Amino acid sequence: MSILSIFGDLAIYDTLNIPINNGSVTLKRVSNENVLLIINRRGISYSKLINLKIDKQISLRPLPPCAGSLKVDCLYLKLDNELILKPNDNIRLNTRLPLDLGIYIDSILIETIPLSNVKYALYGPPDLGDICRLIDLRQEKNLSNFVKAELEIIFESRAEGTIGISKIIVPLNGLSVFRDENSRLKLQTIEVVVYSSTRVEVTTKTTIPRGFNIFSFNKPGEYVYVMRYGT
């Protein structure tokens, strides 16, 4: 069963096995009250017991890439090419981001499972900076088998000189996943305002565009990350 085909609501009567990158997710009915969730990643397996009555459904939804061993608040988005921004430039960049899997019961997120390789990066100095989930767009282009969503990033330069951008730090909160009319997965647009090489504001804001259905989100609202340690 393909991971893309199983997004949605499911009733678990017996056993459901979903192959994911480097492993699998298994949902196994153990009693009328409980379901056993078995996650296998890179040969390491762990299980959790979920209280799910037989008449209830479980929701599998794509999530912004927030799953992994570490709890992080931001994405370290490494651009495939350095972007040169002249003063007053306004550039739109379209790319694709890998997604993770969220397991929901009654609209409550109970488990997140990474569907792509997870790596982390430190932005800034070790004491003041932030550890972020790394998304390297140079590598992502070669990895077509992961579940991905389209993403638009709008860069606006209010700097006095030319600034080169090779990475942006994106707050995970505020990022949402949508499904458009063609059932394509899309991520919330990210706005990047560049004031200088040591002041770049990256904003994620949960808004529901007309005609779209919101699929899942990390935490709704408007969040701004100020990049102070270079671009």
Added chain:
Amino acid sequence: MVLNYSLILQHIQANIGIFIKVVQAVAAIVIAYYLGNLVARRLGKAIVDVKPEVLHNFERLIKIIFTTIGVAVALTIIGIDVSSLILAAGFAGIVIGLAAQQVLSHLFSGLSLIAEKRIRVGDIIMIGENTGIVESVGLMSTRIRLFSGEVLTVPNTDLMSSRIYNYSEPKARRIEIPITISYESNLDKAISLIKELLEQDEYILSEPPPIVFVEKLGESGVDLKILFWVPSMNYWEVRRRIVKEIKETLEKAGIEIPYPRRVIWIKQLSNNIESSRNMETTS
């Protein structure tokens, strides 16, 4: 007996004013004490975004202030002039200050530690040769639960004058691993295998990128140095695991990690001996 009762009653009637004052004074202290406790508890619940050590000491300070006010009110009720007491306390303060220099030094060190945020409850610190988790930061001393299980209580003055390594403050820490491979092994292959291994590990940060380089040409082989960053909380876990994994990876690829060795040129020596023997026979 009747006489005794009447005597007691007479005594009470004569000193009823004093009894009322004593009751009022005790009530003032008790009320102040309970009020202090109540305010401290309420503030403790209301203030969420404060470190536990600051909150704990702040609560104690509030209790002390309220109880002091209660005692002052009680003394005023009894008829003791508090202003003269304050004056006397001023002199007493100087005397006590001189006598209790060390206690006050601990106290101010404690306040300074809390204000500076050098260490916080839950931090992993190393002081001298002791490493452990900070359990409490008091006004006088700090308790550290050592990894071996014992509790180390350090006076705050000692802590202030010591070099403290706080392992919890940085979000990421660098791991350095020295490794030697034999001169006969393929150096580029070894470096690339190690880099590949580091890239695959989820906890090893991609930024700053891991570095593997030749440090020097050693006595036994080529000395490599491996540098990479990990989240602070995973430091020991990764360090323990990765050294083993590097060894296994290199061994699988047939890259030798040599024992310390020394090459002795016996050939040269035997040639010299033979030539000297020849010289002897000729002569």
